[in-house]
Amino acid sequence: MADYREYAPYLEAKYGQRVYKLPINLPGGTCPNRDGTVGRGGCIFCDATGSGFQCLSDTKTIAEQLAENKEFYKKRFSAHKFISYLQTYSNTYMPFERFKQAVLEATDDEDLVGVAISTRPDCVNDEYLSFLVELKESRNLDVDIELGLQTVNYHNLVDINRGHTLAEYIDAVLRIKRYGLHCTTHVILNLPGDDLLDVIESAKIISALGVDFVKLHSLYIVGGTELARRYEAGEFTIISLEEYVQRVVTFLEYLNPEIVIQRLVGKGPQDNLLFCNWDTSWWKIKDAIDAEFIARNSKQGSRFDYLNGKAVKK
Numbered sequence: 001m002a003d004y005r006e007y008a009p010y011l012e013a014k015y016g017q018r019v020y021k022l023p024i025n026l027p028g029g030t031c032p033n034r035d036g037t038v039g040r041g042g043c044i045f046c047d048a049t050g051s052g053f054q055c056l057s058d059t060k061t062i063a064e065q066l067a068e069n070k071e072f073y074k075k076r077f078s079a080h081k082f083i084s085y086l087q088t089y090s091n092t093y094m095p096f097e098r099f100k101q102a103v104l105e106a107t108d109d110e111d112l113v114g115v116a117i118s119t120r121p122d123c124v125n126d127e128y129l130s131f132l133v134e135l136k137e138s139r140n141l142d143v144d145i146e147l148g149l150q151t152v153n154y155h156n157l158v159d160i161n162r163g164h165t166l167a168e169y170i171d172a173v174l175r176i177k178r179y180g181l182h183c184t185t186h187v188i189l190n191l192p193g194d195d196l197l198d199v200i201e202s203a204k205i206i207s208a209l210g211v212d213f214v215k216l217h218s219l220y221i222v223g224g225t226e227l228a229r230r231y232e233a234g235e236f237t238i239i240s241l242e243e244y245v246q247r248v249v250t251f252l253e254y255l256n257p258e259i260v261i262q263r264l265v266g267k268g269p270q271d272n273l274l275f276c277n278w279d280t281s282w283w284k285i286k287d288a289i290d291a292e293f294i295a296r297n298s299k300q301g302s303r304f305d306y307l308n309g310k311a312v313k314k
């Protein structure tokens, strides 16, 4: 058994069978740090697809994307239950009526148990959340809002051009939880400028806020991005794989053991990559993380002892 709470067994226990996510790529997606609302150029690591490299083309309708992806999982894994996943860009940045229509289309399938929606902390508000609560209740679907955070280091959030700070993230999570919806947080544990203290504080803040799921990524560098420019100019170096493994294990030790890990190791796009996962396969990195847990004789949550008045606990 893994030393951290894995997503696939969590889904299987909850729904009584294996469940797969069906990515959906909506046309015309963007982000407020791309179009000038809070900034230009987007996050320095993000390519032109807005993290949509694993998706089908946005020229296909939502129904076509759902059907094609479903067919793939049905054939390959004999799957029967799915989560519809609006993956690209900041989906709740869309005008409300368009967002509503897209979500209704994306959840128009009998075999769904939930819907996951990727967005940014500064694009979460009461109007969208109220609609999602109605959807959850009327359709009996679990709703998970996936927030990109990447780091709690608010100096670094400025440096990577996120266009929001830590405060907006805290507000977004508290708001999502008040509405009774699930929240996933995406974190990159090896951003240039972050150290182990940032990694630990990220785990602590995510735990303190009651986040449900975490997706971990290691930084990959796509040609043509601002990050690639800095990398080629020698403005930063990437930490070693060994140090990255240490960071992942330490992060998980500080994380609430109830939080489910949706992804332990990220994957970059196929093409135009300057750096990705130390040219090592994801499963070797996973094995190294497992081995480090064994070497430390620890597991997720083994250092989760800092909430509820640590100094006065008996």
Ligand code: SF4
Binding pocket: 030, 031, 033, 034, 041, 042, 043, 046, 047, 050, 051, 088, 089, 090, 120, 148
């Ligand atoms: S918010 Fe997400 S999709 Fe938008 S630029 Fe940043 S990483 Fe890319």
